[in-house]
Amino acid sequence: MQGKVQNRDVFLDKVAKRLGRARKMTIEPPVWKYNPQEEYLKGASRDELLEAFKTNGTGVNCDVTIAKKADAPKAVYDSIKALGGGPIVTWKDSRYEELFGLGKLFKEQLPGENIELFEWNHTLGRENIEKANTANIGITISEITLAESGTAVVYSDKDRGRTINFLPENSIILVPKSSIVPRMTQATKIIREKVKKGEVLPSCINYITGPSKSSDIEMKLVVGVHGPVRVKFIVIEDL
Amino acid sequence: MSIKTKFAGDKFKVRVEKKVKDSFMRGAVASATDTINGRKNQLTAEMGNWEDWRNHGEEIRKHVLENLDYYLHQFSENVAKNGGHVYFAANAEEANKYIREVVQKKNAKKIIKAKSMVTEEIGMNDSLEEIGCEVVESDLGEFILQLDDKEPPSHIVVPTLHKNKEQMRAVFERKLNYEGSSQPEELALCARKVLREKFLAADVGVIGCNFAIAETGSTTLVTNEGNADLVADLPKTLIVCMGMERIVPTFEEMDVLVGLLTRSAVGQKLTSYVTNLTGPRREGDVDGPEEFHVVIVDNGRSNILGTEFQPVLQCIRCAACINICPVYRHIGGHAYGSIYPGPIGIVLTPLLDGYEGNKELPYASTLCAACTEVCPVKIPLHQLIRRHREIIVEKEGKAPFSEKMMMKAFGLGTSNASLYNMASRMAHSVVKPLTKGDKITKGVGPLKEWTDYKDMPKPNKERFRDWFKKHKGGNN
Numbered sequence: 001m002q003g004k005v006q007n008r009d010v011f012l013d014k015v016a017k018r019l020g021r022a023r024k025m026t027i028e029p030p031v032w033k034y035n036p037q038e039e040y041l042k043g044a045s046r047d048e049l050l051e052a053f054k055t056n057g058t059g060v061n062c063d064v065t066i067a068k069k070a071d072a073p074k075a076v077y078d079s080i081k082a083l084g085g086g087p088i089v090t091w092k093d094s095r096y097e098e099l100f101g102l103g104k105l106f107k108e109q110l111p112g113e114n115i116e117l118f119e120w121n122h123t124l125g126r127e128n129i130e131k132a133n134t135a136n137i138g139i140t141i142s143e144i145t146l147a148e149s150g151t152a153v154v155y156s157d158k159d160r161g162r163t164i165n166f167l168p169e170n171s172i173i174l175v176p177k178s179s180i181v182p183r184m185t186q187a188t189k190i191i192r193e194k195v196k197k198g199e200v201l202p203s204c205i206n207y208i209t210g211p212s213k214s215s216d217i218e219m220k221l222v223v224g225v226h227g228p229v230r231v232k233f234i235v236i237e238d239l
Numbered sequence: 240m241s242i243k244t245k246f247a248g249d250k251f252k253v254r255v256e257k258k259v260k261d262s263f264m265r266g267a268v269a270s271a272t273d274t275i276n277g278r279k280n281q282l283t284a285e286m287g288n289w290e291d292w293r294n295h296g297e298e299i300r301k302h303v304l305e306n307l308d309y310y311l312h313q314f315s316e317n318v319a320k321n322g323g324h325v326y327f328a329a330n331a332e333e334a335n336k337y338i339r340e341v342v343q344k345k346n347a348k349k350i351i352k353a354k355s356m357v358t359e360e361i362g363m364n365d366s367l368e369e370i371g372c373e374v375v376e377s378d379l380g381e382f383i384l385q386l387d388d389k390e391p392p393s394h395i396v397v398p399t400l401h402k403n404k405e406q407m408r409a410v411f412e413r414k415l416n417y418e419g420s421s422q423p424e425e426l427a428l429c430a431r432k433v434l435r436e437k438f439l440a441a442d443v444g445v446i447g448c449n450f451a452i453a454e455t456g457s458t459t460l461v462t463n464e465g466n467a468d469l470v471a472d473l474p475k476t477l478i479v480c481m482g483m484e485r486i487v488p489t490f491e492e493m494d495v496l497v498g499l500l501t502r503s504a505v506g507q508k509l510t511s512y513v514t515n516l517t518g519p520r521r522e523g524d525v526d527g528p529e530e531f532h533v534v535i536v537d538n539g540r541s542n543i544l545g546t547e548f549q550p551v552l553q554c555i556r557c558a559a560c561i562n563i564c565p566v567y568r569h570i571g572g573h574a575y576g577s578i579y580p581g582p583i584g585i586v587l588t589p590l591l592d593g594y595e596g597n598k599e600l601p602y603a604s605t606l607c608a609a610c611t612e613v614c615p616v617k618i619p620l621h622q623l624i625r626r627h628r629e630i631i632v633e634k635e636g637k638a639p640f641s642e643k644m645m646m647k648a649f650g651l652g653t654s655n656a657s658l659y660n661m662a663s664r665m666a667h668s669v670v671k672p673l674t675k676g677d678k679i680t681k682g683v684g685p686l687k688e689w690t691d692y693k694d695m696p697k698p699n700k701e702r703f704r705d706w707f708k709k710h711k712g713g714n715n
Contacts, residue, residue, distance in 0.1 A: 001322045002319055002320065002322070003318060003319040003320075003321070003322050003323045003324040003325065003518075003531075004319065004324045004325070005315045005316070005318075005319050005324070005325045005327075006324075006325070006326050006327065006337075007326060007327040007328070007329070007333070008311075008312070008315055008325070008327050010327075010329075011311075011327035011329060011483075011535075011537060012308040012311060012312055012327075013308075014329075014537075014541050015307050015308040015311070015483070015541050015544060016308045018541050018542070018544035018545040019305065019307070019308070019544055019545050020545055023308050023309075023312075024306060024308055024309040025309070025312070026309075027306050027309050029488075030298075030299075030302050030488065032295060032298055032299070033294070033295075033298060034291045034292075034294045034295035034298065035295065036286075036288045036291035036292045036295055037292070037295070037494060037495055037498065039288060040286075056508070120525075122523045122524065122525050124525075125525055126525070128525045128526075129439075129473070129525065129526060133435075133439065146509075148508055149507075149508040149509040151509055156524065156526075156527065157521075157524075158521065158522070158523030158524050158525070161524075161525055161526050162468070162472045162526045162527060163469075163472050163473070163526045165468075166465055166468050166469055166472065167469075183494075183498075184494045184497065184498065184509070184513075185491070185494050187494075188489075188490035188491050188493065188494040189491065191490050192454075192489055192490045192491060195454060195455055195489075195490070200521075201455060201457070201515075201517045202517070202521075203516065203517050203518055203519065203520055203521050203524065203527050204471070204472070204514065204515070204516055204517075204527055205514065205515040205517075206468065206512065206513075206514050207509060207512070207513040207514070208511070208512060209507075209508075209509045209510065209511050209512070209513075210511050211511065212463070212464050212465040212511055212512075213463050213464065213511055214379045214380070214427065214463060214464050215397065215463075215505075216378070216379040216380030216383070216397060216398070216399050217379070217383075217399070217404050217407060217423035217426055217427065218267065218403060218404050218423065219267070219270065219271045219274060219397065219400075220423045222379075222423045222424055222427040224427075224428075224431070225379055225427050225430070225431060225463075225464040225465070225466070226377070226431060226434065226435070226438075226464050226465045226466045226469055227464070227465030227468070227469070227511075227512075228465075
């Protein structure tokens with residue numbers, strides 16, 4: 001549905017007038033003289049990118065585990081245990097099984113141990129948010145991963161709720177090794193390619209770098225202010 | 240609140256006098272700014288090409304301002320295409336009227352907010368409270384200040400810089416019946432519990448926007464707490480408030496400016512959360528707003544376009560100029576009497592609010608140019624401050640002689656290398672009448688208040704560069 005735009009012409013006419021010219025309806029795309037953002041880890045190998053991600057993704061209440069694909073279920077299980085178990089919320093996403101082989105863990109092993117796991121289901125509406133709000137752990141998947149800052153980029157979708165990354169006390173983010181790029185520069189190029197192809201962007205793209213934190217009380221770092229207290233990245237060597 | 244804070248009622252001199260004597264505030268400001276500056280310097284040194292980043296930031300911001308009408312048109316078209324609504328507000332009244340209408344149409348009473356300088360500037364909270372709404376600030380620092388009878392922030396990135404944890408504990412005890420300790424973790428946990436309920440119960444969310452992306456109609460949020468995300472994800476109606484200059488052409492320029500912002504503001508490669516919102520929730524989505532409104536605010540900004548002050552609109556609100564400013568370090572944020580303190584505030588406040596009541600602000604500067612050097616988008620802040628002084632003097636017909644001297648000694652020269660050489664050689668003799676031993680003990684203008692309290696080191700008789708020239712033979 002098309003939204004409404006109000007008061008635009010009088011507002012923009014004034015802007016153009018102040019700039020001393022008529023309104024511009026087209027412009028030449030800018031050509032920038034500087035592009036320093038391209039330099040970071042230019043031409044780095046997959047292993048170098050992983051190494052940088054590991055270094056930069058490690059911090060206060062935040063760390064990185066690397067596992068071979070066959071060991072992914074064990075790595076995820078160990079992390080769940082270390083973070084205090086359930087309740088757990090996940091997206092409804094076939095990649096948990098396809099990329100990481102977690103189907104059996106989610107559907108059999110955890111329920112068998114009475115660890116509650118709730119799979120996001122958009123037809124249930126608000127119940128999803130209530131589940132996320134009381135969950136101990138949320139588990140999501142990184143689309144693009146930034147080596148420079150140790151950041152996961154996640155996309156929202158009807159079966160991939162945004163709030164799974166914010167409401168639970170702990171966060172596990174699964175990172176396919178192949179998703180690691182040098183920095184945000186490459187991520188925004190990937191996103192822009194989608195735009196150019198006419199794809200609809202997710203309504204929310206989150207770049208997540210560690211736990212929620214604040215220094216508003218005497219500049220002392222406090223983690224877990226509104227969102228997760230701990231973030232665990234599990235990189236799966238899918239290459 | 241508007242641009243002027245409740246402290247603006249006092250004369251500038253009185254404000255400075257009060258603040259300079261607040262030793263906790265001065266210690267907190269000094270240690271916080273040292274921490275942020277230290278982290279920032281380390282990061283930018285590691286990069287090795289920070290100057291190119293600044294140049295790129297500057298060229299992006301200049302290009303956008305020169306084509307602002309084009310990009311705002313493109314942005315608003317794309318927000319509408321995504322199903323969002325855009326309202327262009329010429330001033331604070333129009334912005335508040337529209338926001339009230341959105342809120343009233345929803346019969347909304349509970350508003351949750353993430354920190355936004357523009358909503359402070361237009362006094363949105365008061366406007367919504369007048370129609371019976373509860374407006375809750377969710378940024379931890381802003382939440383504490385709001386609880387403390389709406390005390391104004393003293394810094395645009397760390398709003399509570401002037402307050403210690405015992406004072407905060409007392410506020411929690413008074414307003415939330417808190418019985419815990421003054422440990423930051425425990426205070427934050429209390430706020431987390433109170434605010435989590437507020438997030439879940441709110442009817443309308445209000446957030447700011449660091450960068451609006453014209454090509455896609457997306458907005459960008461940069462936070463460490465994640466509060467803005469909960470504001471954007473949980474209430475059914477979301478209002479994004481942005482100053483009209485806060486725009487970039489595409490996702491690619493957003494990348495560059497976010498990188499400049501997080502490094503300059505808090506010395507982090509990225510904050511914990513950066514978020515791009517593109518319209519309301521899609522069909523089937525459970526979280527995210529059903530209604531998405533963007534309010535684009537002029538409120539005096541367009542009058543700056545086309546003038547010699549246009550570069551101030553390049554600002555990305557990182558506060559690096561504030562953190563490096565020797566005057567801010569001594570007098571703190573409240574003394575400025577504006578929601579925008581420090582060098583950026585000195586330049587911006589008289590432009591948005593007029594010279595009346597703000598005439599002394601441009602003198603809260605040594606014109607040392609540290610602000611200009613540190614600005615990630617290369618705004619010539621000290622030159623613009625000096626320009627304000629010139630305009631005030633032209634209007635008033637006079638300036639105190641001492642200020643003229645200070646200007647000559649520290650200001651005039653910095654824009655030109657040979658003048659700088661001359662001025663820094665002159666500096667010693669210019670301040671000589673004010674000195675005792677090697678300290679400046681009698682400041683002039685607002686400087687007087689610092690020097691009454693604390694002596695400033697006197698410029699060396701021998702300049703460092705002369706000393707270096709003499710001594711660099713050491714290795715030979």
